[in-house]
Amino acid sequence: METTVCNLCGADDATEFAVVPDLLLDRPTVHARLVRCNQCGLVYQNPRPTPAEIGEHYPPSYEPYADPRAGRVGQLLRRAYAYGMAKRTRYVTQAVPQGGRLLDLGCATGTFLAAVRAHGGWQVEGVELIDEVAQAARARHNLKIFSGTLEDAAFPDDTFDAITLWDVLEHVHDPVATLTELHRILRPGGAVIIRVPNLGSWDAALFGKYWAGLDAPRHLTVYTRATLRQSLVQAGLRLEHFSTGIGSYVTFVLDVKFWMNAHAVAPQTKTRVSKILLNPASRLASAPLFYIPSALGMGPALVAVARKPRLA
Numbered sequence: 001m002e003t004t005v006c007n008l009c010g011a012d013d014a015t016e017f018a019v020v021p022d023l024l025l026d027r028p029t030v031h032a033r034l035v036r037c038n039q040c041g042l043v044y045q046n047p048r049p050t051p052a053e054i055g056e057h058y059p060p061s062y063e064p065y066a067d068p069r070a071g072r073v074g075q076l077l078r079r080a081y082a083y084g085m086a087k088r089t090r091y092v093t094q095a096v097p098q099g100g101r102l103l104d105l106g107c108a109t110g111t112f113l114a115a116v117r118a119h120g121g122w123q124v125e126g127v128e129l130i131d132e133v134a135q136a137a138r139a140r141h142n143l144k145i146f147s148g149t150l151e152d153a154a155f156p157d158d159t160f161d162a163i164t165l166w167d168v169l170e171h172v173h174d175p176v177a178t179l180t181e182l183h184r185i186l187r188p189g190g191a192v193i194i195r196v197p198n199l200g201s202w203d204a205a206l207f208g209k210y211w212a213g214l215d216a217p218r219h220l221t222v223y224t225r226a227t228l229r230q231s232l233v234q235a236g237l238r239l240e241h242f243s244t245g246i247g248s249y250v251t252f253v254l255d256v257k258f259w260m261n262a263h264a265v266a267p268q269t270k271t272r273v274s275k276i277l278l279n280p281a282s283r284l285a286s287a288p289l290f291y292i293p294s295a296l297g298m299g300p301a302l303v304a305v306a307r308k309p310r311l312a
């Protein structure tokens with residue numbers, strides 16, 4: 001473990017925000033301590049696992065590394081997944097309609113890269129920290145993927161027209177440095193699209209420390225609009241817009257599961273609730289409930305589209 005200071009303003013002046021167990025992997029003895037910077041409001045883990053230690057919190061069962069087409073994945077989740085990929089692709093094609101070179105940082109299984117390539121107009125590649133995950137993605141989709149960190153990849157200046165980070169920035173140890181490196185390798189006018197959990201969401205307010213977006217101890221930083229905007233500005237990127245309407249239902253299902261696990265809900269009740277939630281009819285019936293917070297900017301995930309300014 002290591003102690004750290006605020007990634008955004010450099011202050012070492014923070015107040016405890018929450019102590020959160022590892023709910024995703026259901027390890028009640030593993031906790032993360034989140035603090036909020038008294039100077040700028042950034043919420044971050046302190047102390048936190050070092051880069052060398054963090055790997056032990058990503059076992060092979062870690063969900064983003066699982067092949068969504070394999071195993072006993074429910075029809076609803078599978079469809080939600082395909083819908084999510086189409087939505088992600090749309091962010092890219094709207095931000096950079098002419099296409100070009102795209103980098104997906106933390107590309108995991110490569111499903112998104114394959115989806116963008118299939119859409120056409122894009123030359124795609126990825127960076128993935130975990131070598132076995134990168135190898136599997138290369139083999140499955142015949143993709144160009146660098147195994148290692150973004151810094152190790154050492155891309156030349158002004159290389160990419162679009163760079164995407166789907167649920168990645170909250171995992172890195174120095175997000176402002178990562179964004180600064182992305183700024184360097186983006187072409188002037190190129191766009192970066194970043195999705196992070198939204199600490200300003202209604203889910204976060206409702207579920208508190210059981211909110212899936214905290215994902216302790218893997219999430220090292222938890223953003224609001226204000227702190228994400230400031231991080232982008234510090235990296236020299238210009239924010240174009242925020243939106244929050246992506247993946248709401250799947251997050252909600254996780255929130256409920258975590259809450260039930262933490263409150264020792266009877267197994268039969270858990271099974272019954274899960275069955276109801278995973279029923280497509282529930283999804284359909286509750287759609288307006290999820291649409292409203294998203295429209296108000298209070299959805300569980302924040303998507304920022306930012307651009308490297310063109311040279312004057």
Ligand SMILES: [Zn+2]
Pocket residue numbers: 006007008009010011037038039040041042
């Ligand atoms: Zn700060």
